[in-house]
Amino acid sequence: MAETHVKQPNYVGVFIILAVLTLIEIGVSVYVNLPLALRPPVLLALAVVKASLVALYYMHLRFDRRIFAALFVVPVLAAAAFIFAITR
Amino acid sequence: MTMAPMEGTDTRKIAVWLFIASEVIFFSGLIASYVLYRGRVPKPEHALNVTLVGVNTFVLIFSSLMMVRALAAIQRDDQRGLRLNLLLTALFGLLFLSGQAYEFSSLFREGITPSASLWGSAFFTLTGFHGAHVFVGILWILTVLAKAALGHYSATNNIAVESVGLYWHFVDIVWIMLFTIIYLLP
Helix, strand or coil, rough: CCCCCCCCCCHHHHHHHHHHHHHHHHHHHHCCCCCCCCCHHHHHHHHHHHHHHHHHHCCCCCCCCCCHHHHHHHHHHHHHHHHHHHHH | CCCCCCCCCHHHHHHHHHHHHHHHHHHHHHHHHHHHCCCCCCCCCCCCCCCHHHHHHHHHHHHHHHHCCCCHHCCCHHHHHHHHHHHHHHHHHHHHHHHHHHHHHHHHHCCCCCCCHHHHHHHHHHHHHHHHHHHHHHHHHHHHHHHHHHCCCCCCCCCHHHHHHHHHHHHHHHHHHHHHHHCCCC
C-alpha cells in the first residue's frame, strides 16, 4: 500500500529464532527437570515471545500504523485477563 | 488539525484486524474452558504425541514464513514468487492438517474421543476449531492463488494478499499458544 512503507525485516532470521525457541520449549518440557511451579511461567513466557515475534514481524505490527497494534493488543489483554480470572 | 487514528487507512485492512480481534475473544472462551476442565480430570499424558505435534508446530511456523515471503514478493512485483510462496503456504497448511488428522485417529484408537471424557470434549473442541481455521485459511489462500494466477495483484494492489496473510499468521499465533497450553504445560 502506498500509505504505509513496509520495511522488510529478515524473515528467515525470525523463522530461525522461532524454530530455536520451539526446540527450547520442547527441551524444557520433556527433558529438563524444572521444578513444577516454574514450568508454567517459563513455558508461557517462551510462547508469548514467539507469538510476539510473529505479530511484530510477520504481521508487521512493529512497522505498521499503531492503530492496528491497538486493535490486536487490547482484545489479547482482555482475553488473557478473562482466562486468568476464570481459571485461577 | 490532528489526524484521526484511522484516517487514510485502508478500510479493508481495518476490517481484517477487527475480525482478528473477534477471533481472539472466540478462542479465549475455548482456551478458558479447556484449562478449567483440565484441572478437573487428568490429562491422558501417555496418549499425547509431543514429537508429532512438535513437528507439526514447525510445519505451521514454516508456512507462516512462506506466507510472508509471498507478500514480500508481490510488493516488489514478483508474480512468480507470489504464486510459488502461496502454493507452498497452502501445501504446508495441508501437511499440518494431515498431521492433526493422524493425531486425532491415534487418539480415537486409544479410546479418547470428544464424548468419552470432559478432557476429550474440551481438547477436540479447541484443537478442532483451530484445525477448521487452518482449513478455511487454505481455501482462502487457494482463492487468492487463483486470482494471482490471473495476474490480479501488483506492487501497488496487494491488500488481498496482505489480508489472507494476517489471518494465516493469526492462526499460527493461536497454535503457538495451544501447543504450550495443551501439550507442554504439566
